[in-house]
Amino acid sequence: MINIFTHYSHQLLVGFGWTIFSSLLALLFSLIIGAAFALMEVLPNKVCRMIGRTYVEIFRNIPLLVITMFFYLVIPMYLVKINGFTAGTIGLTLYTSAFIAETIRAGIQSVDNGQMEGARSVGMTYWQAMRYIILPQAVKIVIPPLGNQFINLVKNSSVLAFVAGFDLMYQANSIASATFDTINSYFVVGLLYLIITLPLSYYMRYLEKRTA
Amino acid sequence: MRKKFWLFSLVLWTFLLTGCGQSLSQQSVLENAKQANTITWGVKGDVRLFGLIDVKDGQQKGFDVDMAKLITKHILGPKGHADFVTVTSQSRIPLLKNGNVDAVIATMTITPERQKTVDFSKVYFNAGQSLLVPKNSPIQDAYHLNGHTILGVVGANSVDNVKKASPKAKVLELQDYAQAMNALKSKQGEAMTTDNGILYGLAVQNPGYEVRGGTFTKEPYGVAINKHQKSFVKAVNQAIDEIKADGEYNRLIKKWFGQVPGFNYKELYSK
Numbered sequence: 458m459i460n461i462f463t464h465y466s467h468q469l470l471v472g473f474g475w476t477i478f479s480s481l482l483a484l485l486f487s488l489i490i491g492a493a494f495a496l497m498e499v500l501p502n503k504v505c506r507m508i509g510r511t512y513v514e515i516f517r518n519i520p521l522l523v524i525t526m527f528f529y530l531v532i533p534m535y536l537v538k539i540n541g542f543t544a545g546t547i548g549l550t551l552y553t554s555a556f557i558a559e560t561i562r563a564g565i566q567s568v569d570n571g572q573m574e575g576a577r578s579v580g581m582t583y584w585q586a587m588r589y590i591i592l593p594q595a596v597k598i599v600i601p602p603l604g605n606q607f608i609n610l611v612k613n614s615s616v617l618a619f620v621a622g623f624d625l626m627y628q629a630n631s632i633a634s635a636t637f638d639t640i641n642s643y644f645v646v647g648l649l650y651l652i653i654t655l656p657l658s659y660y661m662r663y664l665e666k667r668t669a
Numbered sequence: 670m671r672k673k674f675w676l677f678s679l680v681l682w683t684f685l686l687t688g689c690g691q692s693l694s695q696q697s698v699l700e701n702a703k704q705a706n707t708i709t710w711g712v713k714g715d716v717r718l719f720g721l722i723d724v725k726d727g728q729q730k731g732f733d734v735d736m737a738k739l740i741t742k743h744i745l746g747p748k749g750h751a752d753f754v755t756v757t758s759q760s761r762i763p764l765l766k767n768g769n770v771d772a773v774i775a776t777m778t779i780t781p782e783r784q785k786t787v788d789f790s791k792v793y794f795n796a797g798q799s800l801l802v803p804k805n806s807p808i809q810d811a812y813h814l815n816g817h818t819i820l821g822v823v824g825a826n827s828v829d830n831v832k833k834a835s836p837k838a839k840v841l842e843l844q845d846y847a848q849a850m851n852a853l854k855s856k857q858g859e860a861m862t863t864d865n866g867i868l869y870g871l872a873v874q875n876p877g878y879e880v881r882g883g884t885f886t887k888e889p890y891g892v893a894i895n896k897h898q899k900s901f902v903k904a905v906n907q908a909i910d911e912i913k914a915d916g917e918y919n920r921l922i923k924k925w926f927g928q929v930p931g932f933n934y935k936e937l938y939s940k
Contacts, residue, residue, distance in 0.1 A: 529855065534856075630824075634823055
């Protein structure tokens with residue numbers, strides 16, 4: 458096991474870097490996209506709700522690998538060239554954003570209806586009520602399940618391995634097939650994933666305690 | 670907190686200890702095979718001409734598969750049964766090591782590195798690495814690939830060979846041949862590399878693509894068998910000799926490679 462760490466430290470480091478980079482990009486964009494579609498889903502406007510609902514149902518119910526393969530193989534054939542890393546990160550973003558949208562929507566809707574009515578009755582506009590009354594309460598509810606999504610996001614980034622995205626899993630496959638030491642190669646990579654996800658897990662727990 | 674720590678270390682140790690288990694190398698594969706009257710072979714499922722799963726009946730078909738059937742018959746007698754398990758370049762050695770398959774006959778090149786982990790029979794097929802490119806590609810051969818992106822498959826030694834021929838080539842490793850072929854069609858790379866036999870199979874399926882530049886390595890295929898199974902290796906070697914001697918080998922070569930355009934199959938005949 459130590460051998461793999463020392464012999465392949467460069468490859469592992471590169472994989473670690475790409476995994477974190479992809480996860481961060483996907484995290485940022487899926488949060489933005491997810492929040493936007495969550496808001497669309499709770500708006501009074503029916504068309505908006507329909508669009509939000511459709512987006513979430515499509516990307517929540519198609520396997521991540523299928524979305525990624527679509528961007529890696531199909532789009533380049535007809536439109537523009539997308540490399541493996543980008544295709545994987547796009548797939549990851551769309552897939553995760555659907556789950557984040559669901560999480561945030563559930564959080565907003567779990568705030569009692571009376572809150573909105575009360576806010577409107579004291580003269581706030583819809584958006585003011587959303588901004589100052591509903592969202593601050595929703596955030597507290599949403600943090601724990603959102604943390605779960607972030608951890609899933611990091612783990613799901615292993616989809617990059619299937620499109621030659623140079624991430625940890627890709628390096629693991631490559632090291633395992635070069636050394637034939639399958640058990641230790643994947644064990645090392647498993648540990649490296651833990652290095653990313655465990656602190657995330659503990660930070661989420663801490664946030665949960667502080668906001669509760 | 671203390672409880673949690675113990676639970677965590679318990680899980681960790683379970684993982685660590687699985688690495689120390691005794692392998693199946695103490696049992697004789699040949700004896701087990703004779704008792705069960707069955708040899709379980711690892712073959713490819715996505716390589717046309719060598720081992721391809723026929724979608725119509727779900728059976729693996731190809732040169733490797735027919736060779737495995739013949740070797741089985743020569744070892745166990747005419748009633749011997751050959752079982753097939755689909756493997757990939759990446760999974761074939763682990764599956765052999767943990768005893769899921771008795772032997773692997775899956776377009777596998779005999780290399781010194783692999784010989785450290787598994788034993789090989791004698792050579793049953795002489796392949797060589799080549800390039801598959803779109804017909805209008807400017808690429809001529811493997812020695813002028815610097816700056817180009819080349820597609821290979823995880824677990825194959827073909828990637829290292831490209832690096833040796835053209836050190837500045839960029840190599841992407843895909844999961845299997847079908848995926849590498851799709852990636853080539855999607856222009857994720859400019860050429861695909863692996864053994865010529867496999868590439869000819871792909872060229873037959875995909876008009877518009879051709880094998881180019883000749884072979885730049887020698888890839889002798891062998892049957893891979895677990896370490897410490899000398900009796901089984903001997904039996905397989907003997908079977909291969911018999912198959913070559915009685916002309917069955919040449920018939921198989923003609924059956925699978927006789928129709929491939931641009932491939933001089935007669936070179937492969939055993940003399």
